Amino acid sequence: MVYPLNYRRPARVSHVSSRESMTGAEKQKSISESITSGSSGMSHGIPEALSFDRIIAGGVCPPCTVRDFMNYLKYIELAAENLQFFLWYRDYTNRFNELPERDQVLSQPWTKENSEPETQPRSKKFDLEAAAVLKGTEFATESGARVADPEKNNPFFTPPRTPTSEMKREGGESIDSYEGSLTFGSKNNHNDRATGAFQSAGLKWKPLSVQPYREEISRIISIYIADGGARQLNLSSKERNALLHALQNTTHPSAFRDVVTTVEWSLRCQAHPNFIRWTICNGNRPRVIFARGLGIGGIVGGFIAAIVITLSSASRAWRVLSIIGFLIGISTLIAAWKGMCVVLHGMHHRHLRPWELFTSDDESDGYDLKGESQDSLSSSNSYEDEPWVAKYEKRNVVRKIFDREVWIKEPALRQIQDTIFLQAIFGALVLSIIIVGIFCAFPKGNYF
Known part of the structure; x- marks a missing residue:
């Protein structure tokens, strides 16, 4: 099951000083609208299954739990104190x-x-x-x-x-x-x-x-x-x-x-949409850049094949073969543009985050809402001295590209990724047909 093909992932919300220009009543109204729209199905690209209240209540699976939300705010947004x-x-x-x-x-x-x-x-x-x-x-x-x-x-x-x-x-x-x-x-x-x-x-x-x-x-x-x-x-x-x-x-x-x-x-109107947008990405930055490179390579390969066949004495029908390179390259590039690696998506896997790579299973599983609440007074949010920082920096680029993977347990997140993958395939198919059609319109070159 997937969402409609016109689905759009949550837009990036900038953490500007706009909240200071809002009154308390306006903020409360915005919160109420967020709760209402979230309970009615889809809110700004976020399904009800991944709503803020559902995450806080512990009704979701990794990688969308409260702990994942907390780690995102701590290591990415640098604003864990709010949660x-x-x-x-x-x-x-x-x-x-x-x-x-x-x-x-x-x-x-x-x-x-x-x-x-x-x-x-x-x-x-x-x-x-x-x-x-x-x-x-x-x-x-x-x-x-x-x-x-x-x-x-x-x-x-x-x-x-x-x-x-x-x-x-x-x-x-x-x-x-x-x-x-x-x-x-x-x-x-x-x-x-x-x-x-x-x-x-x-x-x-x-x-x-x-x-x-x-x-x-x-x-x-x-x-x-x-x-x-x-x-x-x-x-x-x-x-x-x-x-x-x-x-x-x-x-x-x-x-x-x-x-x-x-x-x-x-949390509701800024951090939560950004968290869902970030979670949709199934690969780390080196892997996504590598996927973009593969996409560009596929497109270039498609152009080379189409040009060579057009300049040869082969019939126009052979030019259609170049659609394979265009289809693979464009779909990979579109998915990578949205932070997804199609290879990882094929297995519904995701890369472990840098701070997860060096954490034992006992530490990652021993969590509950009450424990996090009590721990909220224990220390500062600075993480520069945590052991994983130095260890991750020492890993070479190739190792980061092929980091450890784990299965995505949250069904709603898999549905979003399936939808984005189908959007990438559909968009690549349309563009590939247009490009190949243009090449088929040229006469044979008969150069070889």
């Missing part, structure tokens, strides 16, 4: 929503009204709820004072600091148990960087340490938001300051709403 942050946010939202209500009430949802410069004081209802939750603890006195004295009804008020690990979920699990999976940097270092980020944004009050996941939010600020972070997101100054203002007041997932919209828009 890493997006996966962390999804996991964080689920964990926050599973907290007991007595913990969730400490971090109220963040609304647009809160972000206005002249925001209204926190409602007395919230202070009463917080006081009830903290009754009998060392925070009760401070909470009660805030209810009794309106002058202390300050969203930036910091009670005496207590380690968040003392706060337990139902069943005895620490709400900061996620800390155990994080290995990048020390707690104090993250807290210092988060404090520095707040101060650089002109926010002098310290956040409430009693709020759930406050230590984890400090790590997120240190790694993704603060200047010089290991995986700093590409945010505008306005977006960054608005996010820090929100995170100073609450750890509720809604504080990330605007930033997540920007990140998701970048």
Whole structure:
């Protein structure tokens, strides 16, 4: 089964600053349109089977999985932090929503009204709820004072600091148990960087340490938001300051709403189409260049055969034999122009990517969405020092052309490649007939 012959692979989306000229509402509208068009069948050359949501949900096979998407963003687009942050946010939202209500009430949802410069004081209802939750603890006195004295009804008020690990979920699990999976940097270092980020944004009050996941939010600020972070997101100054203002007041997932919209828009409308376009290519660059050379060679061979036969005393019927060279050469060239090698396609194979060549099967298969989400805080995205870089550079060109191959498991991707192959054959057939017809119109040369 193939797609219609007028199918066009996804167009290359340039990562320009166009997103900065779009408002949050425009980005959200674009995201909604992407979801709607993706669920309706084919969206901009991307079938529903390879939609962004299906890839994130783990409903595709290699080479279109979340891990493949992550590797593409890390090694090709150099923007893996967007997907890493997006996966962390999804996991964080689920964990926050599973907290007991007595913990969730400490971090109220963040609304647009809160972000206005002249925001209204926190409602007395919230202070009463917080006081009830903290009754009998060392925070009760401070909470009660805030209810009794309106002058202390300050969203930036910091009670005496207590380690968040003392706060337990139902069943005895620490709400900061996620800390155990994080290995990048020390707690104090993250807290210092988060404090520095707040101060650089002109926010002098310290956040409430009693709020759930406050230590984890400090790590997120240190790694993704603060200047010089290991995986700093590409945010505008306005977006960054608005996010820090929100995170100073609450750890509720809604504080990330605007930033997540920007990140998701970048992933859906830029990175995802480029990833599918890149994945369609079944050969590495040396192999594709080699295929283009073969295509040009076939075309040249066809021209030589047609010219020789035309100049000879042979009948016009013999000139038709030159169509073989034209057909092979043009079809190979068209496929190579779209990044495909027809030889690899004949077996539905693809070359292993450079970073896959030196990875063991255990490392490549031991992956799941939750694991990637937890690993999203572990290190920077720099790969220049990874062992495969030096090893791949030492391989000679001939070895790269005939690198290891692997079968393409994703059916939707094979269908796209089948469609492109048929387009190449059809286009080559039409052009070959035209060229041979022109040669057949000439009279015999009778030179030999």
